[in-house]
Amino acid sequence: MTTTVVYPPRPSVDRSRLPPGPRELPVIGQTLRYLRDPIGFMQEAAAYGDLVTMSVKPALLLLVNHPDLVRDIVITHHQQVGRSPNSEVLRYAMGDGLVTANGTDHLRQRRLIQPPFHRSRIQGYGAVMQQFAAQHPRRWQDGQAVDMAQEMSALTLRIVVKTLFGLELPDDARRIGAAFELINNYLVTRVNQPPRLRKLLHALPAPYTLRFKRARARLDAIIFNLIAQRRAAPTQDDDLLSLLLLSRLEDDSGDSQLLTDQQVRDQTITLFAAGHETTAVCLTWTWYLLSMNPEIQRRFHAELDAVLGNRPPSLDDLPSLDFTDRILTESLRLYPPIWFWSRMAFQPLQLNGYEIPPGALLAAPQLIVQRDARWFPEPLEFQPDRWTPEFRESLPRFAYYPFGGGPRQCIGEAFARMEAKLILATLGQRWRVHHDPRHRASMLPLISLRPKNGMPMYLERR
Numbered sequence: 001m002t003t004t005v006v007y008p009p010r011p012s013v014d015r016s017r018l019p020p021g022p023r024e025l026p027v028i029g030q031t032l033r034y035l036r037d038p039i040g041f042m043q044e045a046a047a048y049g050d051l052v053t054m055s056v057k058p059a060l061l062l063l064v065n066h067p068d069l070v071r072d073i074v075i076t077h078h079q080q081v082g083r084s085p086n087s088e089v090l091r092y093a094m095g096d097g098l099v100t101a102n103g104t105d106h107l108r109q110r111r112l113i114q115p116p117f118h119r120s121r122i123q124g125y126g127a128v129m130q131q132f133a134a135q136h137p138r139r140w141q142d143g144q145a146v147d148m149a150q151e152m153s154a155l156t157l158r159i160v161v162k163t164l165f166g167l168e169l170p171d172d173a174r175r176i177g178a179a180f181e182l183i184n185n186y187l188v189t190r191v192n193q194p195p196r197l198r199k200l201l202h203a204l205p206a207p208y209t210l211r212f213k214r215a216r217a218r219l220d221a222i223i224f225n226l227i228a229q230r231r232a233a234p235t236q237d238d239d240l241l242s243l244l245l246l247s248r249l250e251d252d253s254g255d256s257q258l259l260t261d262q263q264v265r266d267q268t269i270t271l272f273a274a275g276h277e278t279t280a281v282c283l284t285w286t287w288y289l290l291s292m293n294p295e296i297q298r299r300f301h302a303e304l305d306a307v308l309g310n311r312p313p314s315l316d317d318l319p320s321l322d323f324t325d326r327i328l329t330e331s332l333r334l335y336p337p338i339w340f341w342s343r344m345a346f347q348p349l350q351l352n353g354y355e356i357p358p359g360a361l362l363a364a365p366q367l368i369v370q371r372d373a374r375w376f377p378e379p380l381e382f383q384p385d386r387w388t389p390e391f392r393e394s395l396p397r398f399a400y401y402p403f404g405g406g407p408r409q410c411i412g413e414a415f416a417r418m419e420a421k422l423i424l425a426t427l428g429q430r431w432r433v434h435h436d437p438r439h440r441a442s443m444l445p446l447i448s449l450r451p452k453n454g455m456p457m458y459l460e461r462r
């Protein structure tokens, strides 16, 4: 059974009582401009101030462009806002998991999922991450051309399939990955459609929709089968699926129950969907930035050589890899894998002196705020050295939020950072990367911030 959320309708508000924004065209506002180039449009809109009205139909959409206002949404007013109607698309795949939940349901689910993601728990996954990263380049050769986006996706897929489901055969990862890719492509095409049109298209038996539903059925069959096996013969494994099968969810009366198969399925698909592509995208952009900044790549290698010598990195080495950490932090600033999120006001709230009515959408794009020269001098430059302790201290809390914040902060942050750092260190120890000069890297702002046309690179053995 899927939860039905009742969203407030689009409010009708006197334009003069809303924040300024780009000029509106009759009827369509700026909708086409937004759909054609959302990043360019938001960059232009940001020039109108810290809170900007964007006339993107049929919504009333406000761009939030100041760290204090981001904080107001994710912390101060978090009870007055919820997921936007666009998140219904995620429900097609994730069902009623943590990402799509609202209000007290979200709080209960959060309490359920938090313990398996505790820092001490996920440490155990470090060995899997390092081992799979070390095995990955067996197919790589000196001078070889690769698509780094595909390479990172394949590697992080194997890691997530092992840590989430306890499966380690490459074929298992391929089957799950292939089904999920079809699902993801479908969600991406549906996410920007107006809710009513989307609902209609999703209900029609068009070939594209049927392909999605078949892929989802294949993925469900794999997961329900695994759940049945684990329930019949519980293991001592510490994969996330096993931990979820032991977890208890509170109900309204305060009692707690083991999860049903459907609930376990929804949470595992949610974690898979939220954790796989984001980490792959983060690594892809990081290799790109290293390749475009040879001096930084040289210093990255020098740190790995000094700290690790010839031995493979382990969890204990991570605190000593300070420059690698800054590289990752700066890469997440320039290319935040979740580049944008929005919330819908469910109740009236005050923001920057304006009365925000229920039904308004508030968009707080990391990609815009994290490239703002007010907080980051030379914002488009890749400067890992900017991340000194003093700089971090001086930065407003929500000038940098690649993992979000408040009660909905990314639950997988420590997992993702550990994975990304271990992969960078393990591969960087042996390989230097060069971006293919014939390729012009550009951003494809879908649900995550993929590079357009992959990321062709050449590998050089060190």
Ligand code: HEM
Residues within 6 Å of the ligand: 098, 099, 110, 270, 271, 272, 274, 275, 276, 278, 279, 282, 336, 337, 338, 341, 342, 401, 402, 403, 404, 405, 407, 408, 409, 410, 411, 412, 413, 415, 416
């Ligand atoms: C570099 C990698 C990652 C990035 C940049 C990232 C980013 C984010 C962001 C920005 C949010 C908040 C979205 C919002 O407020 O609407 C989020 C939420 C979430 N992330 Fe991540 N994430 C990453 C990796 C992961 C991993 C590895 C997992 C799990 C294995 C994960 C699981 C989740 C879940 C379940 C949520 C929803 C939390 C909630 O609503 O309470 N993420 N992530």
